[in-house]
Amino acid sequence: NAGVTQTPKFQVLKTGQSMTLQCAQDMNHEYMSWYRQDPGMGLRLIHYSVGAGITDQGEVPNGYNVSRSTTEDFPLRLLSAAPSQTSVYFCASSYHPFSTDTQYFGPGTRLTVL
Amino acid sequence: TQLLEQSPQFLSIQEGENLTVYCNSSSVFSSLQWYRQEPGEGPVLLVTVVTGGEVKKLKRLTFQFGDARKDSSLHITAAQPGDTGLYLCAGLYNAGNMLTFGGGTRLMVKP
Numbered sequence: 114n115a116g117v118t119q120t121p122k123f124q125v126l127k128t129g130q131s132m133t134l135q136c137a138q139d140m141n142h143e144y145m146s147w148y149r150q151d152p153g154m155g156l157r158l159i160h161y162s163v164g165a166g167i168t169d170q171g172e173v174p175n176g177y178n179v180s181r182s183t184t185e186d187f188p189l190r191l192l193s194a195a196p197s198q199t200s201v202y203f204c205a206s207s208y209h210p211f212s213t214d215t216q217y218f219g220p221g222t223r224l225t226v227l
Numbered sequence: 228t229q230l231l232e233q234s235p236q237f238l239s240i241q242e243g244e245n246l247t248v249y250c251n252s253s254s255v256f257s258s259l260q261w262y263r264q265e266p267g268e269g270p271v272l273l274v275t276v277v278t279g280g281e282v283k284k285l286k287r288l289t290f291q292f293g294d295a296r297k298d299s300s301l302h303i304t305a306a307q308p309g310d311t312g313l314y315l316c317a318g319l320y321n322a323g324n325m326l327t328f329g330g331g332t333r334l335m336v337k338p
Contacts, residue, residue, distance in 0.1 A: 153331070
């Protein structure tokens with residue numbers, strides 16, 4: 114089991130560029146989510162999915178899009194990067210949403226927007 | 228937005244010392260989790276507490292859930308350099324709601 118994998122590990126963008134952060138899990142988890150982590154602010158939920166074809170917004174969704182065409186993959190798209198999106202991004206998965214299930218996190222993508 | 232306050236934000240101690248970190252909210256949790264995050268990695272779950280007054284032990288780590296389920300603490304006995312990391316609490320206010328994370332306590336244990 115690879116668990117939750119994320120690519121790339123690091124990325125530098127210029128303001129206005131677009132990119133996709135990849136996330137995949139091999140644990141057959143229904144629930145997947147994207148968080149951003151900024152100093153002193155813990156993890157904030159961007160978007161989540163409770164199954165293939167179903168996505169919803171979290172606490173800070175503006176500027177980000179997601180889709181879930183398969184159980185395994187949950188990419189996060191930045192349509193027009195802004196310096197405020199400089200952060201570390203984590204993808205997570207679990208069997209059930211909004212529960213005490215263990216959430217498994219990927220290693221993160223460190224994004225810098227110039 | 229419901230807030231989880233963690234304190235202290237930073238803690239630097241010598242190996243062998245004891246420490247306690249706190250996680251507080253003005254609202255009642257249905258459950259609470261503690262995670263540890265090492266540099267360059269994602270958070271890893273340490274424990275989940277669900278019952279008011281519950282105490283769970285994980286080797287030298289003791290987790291307590293407040294009787295009113297509004298607060299939690301993590302106590303580390305005889306800290307080791309391997310305990311260094313960011314400790315995050317995450318609360319579930321109601322089943323069906325999103326998990327809310329605190330800002331974290333960054334712990335450094337010096338040899």
